[in-house]
Amino acid sequence: MSKRDYYEVLGVDKSSDPTVIKKAYRKLAMKYHPDKNPDNKEAEDKFKEAAEAYEVLSNDEKKARYDRFGHAGFQGMGGGGPGGFADASDIFENFSDIFGDFFGGAAGGGFSRGGSRSQKPRPKRGSDLRYFLDISLKDSLEGTKKEITFNSDEDCQTCDGSGAEPGKSATTCDHCGGSGQVIQRQGFFTMATTCPSCRGAGTVIKDPCKQCSGGGRLERPRKIQVTVPAGVESGSQLRLSGEGDGGHLGGGDGDLYVVVKVQDHPKFYREGLDLVSDLEVSYLQSILGTEVEVETLSSTVNVEVPLGTQSGDEVRVKKSGFPSLRGRTKGDIRFKMKVKIPKSLTKKEEKLLREIAEEKGEKVKPKGWFG
Secondary structure (H helix, E strand, O other): OOOOOHHHHHOOOOOOOHHHHHHHHHHHHHHHOOOOOOOOHHHHHHHHHHHHHHHHHOOHHHHHHHHHHHHHHHOOOOOOOOOOOOOHHHHHHHOHHHHHHHOOOOOOOOEEOOOOOOOOOOOEOOOOEEEEEEEOHHHHHHOEEEEEEEEEEEEOOOOOOOOEOOOOOOEEOOOOOOOOEEEEEEOOEEEEEEOOOOOOOOEEOOOEOOOOOOOOEEEEEEEEEEEEOOOOOOOOEEEEOOOOOOOEOOOOOOOEEEEEEEOOOOOEEEEOOEEEEEEEEEHHHHHHOEEEEEEOOOOEEEEEEOOOOOOOOEEEEOOOOOEOOOOOOEOOEEEEEEEEOOOOOOHHHHHHHHHHHHHHOOOOOOOOOOO
16 A cells, blocks of 8 residues: 655645644644544554654655655665654654653653653632621611631741741652653553652652641631621622632732621511511501501601501602612612401490491491400
């Protein structure tokens, strides 16, 4: 079976520079690599074909020979192609510059340590925290200030977060060479695992700080005042910037999210921006109308009950409810009327009511029913 043109294999032309050729090959190598295509003979063949083409076109001398003589310029060189590798495992040894990027430096060999890829600890932002705050319905209506206590992590002040005793420093991990990873390859399979010695840090601390036991972090109790704006409802989150866990090695501090829970009230409840309550009036007040003095969450208001009020009717006190957090809108206080009907009457009350019934021509129970 005749070989395909190497330029055709990589999808480049003769005028392509080495950077373009390398990029084209890397793309094909990543696509057809056996680790990504296990037990796929066709992918393995394409992988080998691309590797063979790259070996020739990436070498100035071999490329010049190929441009002049084609595949005939490499006949009789033995092996599976111009470079003499007959199986895909040999390819890893010949293209470490490509697979160093692909597999983190482990192109060849069965076991690799990171070598010179030493990792330097970097600044890290502190974690965000959440605090659940219970407030009363009155606090939700008017707003309030609450002092809260919680714990947060911060860098140890003794070692400045390094984890090492003052005057000492972390050293490069001997096991992984500072990479934080141990890479193993068996056949076509390459696996990178976290270094068991440094746990991925790339460094080890031989003289740990006594204050933080080498962790570099300590938990500290905190006490701050939280301003709760009027109008918040259950589930609202108040973001306090920079009040979360402290940053590590100069990183920014995390935020504190205060999650509000509004407690139930025995008489009032919330509907949207309105404060709602039941208001009980007598049957005479509902018929003739009245003005009732009612104590709310924050003040005392006079409620006008219109004559002829029915149970279930609502009376509003405008602009006395919850303020909107997003604008100048404010809700009302809504009183839902409950008309109280007496279960017994005095003789005089019964007599007067029967006279009214007779006047209106309404049929009622016989005299003495309320007795």
